[in-house]
Amino acid sequence: MIITKTPFRMSFFGGGTDVQSYFREYGGSVLSTTFDKYCYVNVRHLPPFFSYKTEISYSKLERVGKVDEILHPAVRNAMKMLDMRDIRLTYEADLPARSGLGTSSSFAVGMLNAFYALKGKYVDKKRLADEAIYLERNLCQEAGGWQDQIAASFGGMNEIRFKGDSYEVLPIIVREERKQNLDDNLMMFFTGFTRFSSNIQKENLCNEKDHLQQLHDMKEIVDEGVKILTDNHRDLDDFGRLLHQTWQLKKSVGKTVSTPIIDELYEKGMKAGALGGKLLGAGGGGFLLFYVPHEKQQAVLEAMKQLLHIPFHFENGGTRVIYYAAETYPLEEK
Numbered sequence: 001m002i003i004t005k006t007p008f009r010m011s012f013f014g015g016g017t018d019v020q021s022y023f024r025e026y027g028g029s030v031l032s033t034t035f036d037k038y039c040y041v042n043v044r045h046l047p048p049f050f051s052y053k054t055e056i057s058y059s060k061l062e063r064v065g066k067v068d069e070i071l072h073p074a075v076r077n078a079m080k081m082l083d084m085r086d087i088r089l090t091y092e093a094d095l096p097a098r099s100g101l102g103t104s105s106s107f108a109v110g111m112l113n114a115f116y117a118l119k120g121k122y123v124d125k126k127r128l129a130d131e132a133i134y135l136e137r138n139l140c141q142e143a144g145g146w147q148d149q150i151a152a153s154f155g156g157m158n159e160i161r162f163k164g165d166s167y168e169v170l171p172i173i174v175r176e177e178r179k180q181n182l183d184d185n186l187m188m189f190f191t192g193f194t195r196f197s198s199n200i201q202k203e204n205l206c207n208e209k210d211h212l213q214q215l216h217d218m219k220e221i222v223d224e225g226v227k228i229l230t231d232n233h234r235d236l237d238d239f240g241r242l243l244h245q246t247w248q249l250k251k252s253v254g255k256t257v258s259t260p261i262i263d264e265l266y267e268k269g270m271k272a273g274a275l276g277g278k279l280l281g282a283g284g285g286g287f288l289l290f291y292v293p294h295e296k297q298q299a300v301l302e303a304m305k306q307l308l309h310i311p312f313h314f315e316n317g318g319t320r321v322i323y324y325a326a327e328t329y330p331l332e333e334k
Helices: 020-026 073-081 103-118 125-139 147-154 176-185 197-206 208-230 237-253 260-272 294-303
Strands: 002-013 028-045 054-057 061-064 087-093 157-163 166-171 186-190 276-279 287-291 320-324
Touching: 002 103, 002 147, 002 208, 002 237, 020 028, 020 157, 020 208, 028 103, 028 147, 028 208, 073 103, 073 125, 087 103, 103 125, 103 147, 103 320, 125 147, 147 157, 147 166, 157 208, 176 186, 176 208, 186 294, 208 237, 237 276, 237 287, 260 276, 260 287, 260 294
Parallel strands: 054 087
Antiparallel strands: 002 028, 002 320, 028 087, 028 157, 054 061, 157 166, 186 287, 276 287
């Protein structure tokens, strides 16, 4: 039996420039971090006592005789890709799916990590990220970028740079006290709306050529964000103001990014004392992130009282196996 634990991510700057159709030509850059909310994938071989061969438990329960009968596209394609058979897979998470935190990619990374561990193989973080990207973008044909899989696999606060068909992960070197202050000044609220990121991404990709300058500007903001974090002489509150700037740019890239309700909630937070913020993920719903100086946080909590406040802290571990018990299980021949 294997249990993997994989973090969710929040993207601060550069979202949209991690899409291959953009960064192949112009290069891309994203500043993001993982935080202490996770998904857990439990995988074991299914004992041969049942009429079905595979059991998959997520928001639905699937029991099938053949891998091709699995409805969940990521599970079906991952099992075929790695020749997984006769398994029971269970998915659990600290936060809801389709909420702008890269949950589907965290699941993909954690699932692949668990499958390899069940085979008795260690796979490094780069390979897990690469194969999760291939699984979601090629095999499942889901629209979107590459940052989520990379963030979930590597963990921590990083600048991820994209060029050609490759990427590099650059950890952000920040003094611990400054990083803790940033952690303390960020507040996250659940709007209650969930949506399929792939659907939002498809519409935004249709508009990509019309908004190249906005994407160029969003990429440049990443450099400014890194400078704010790494220069101890800079006012950390500038990070919050930069979040506001990138949110205004992001809204101009696609009409589905925000909604009148999201706009109203955002304005309430700003009037209560937030210096900036953004909707996490592709848009349309999910989690609102605000940068709020400590003395204004109670006012923002009051302004957002109709929403669920989600306390969190940064994490650095990325995906990992947290339980491993070897099995002796002879697979039947195909």
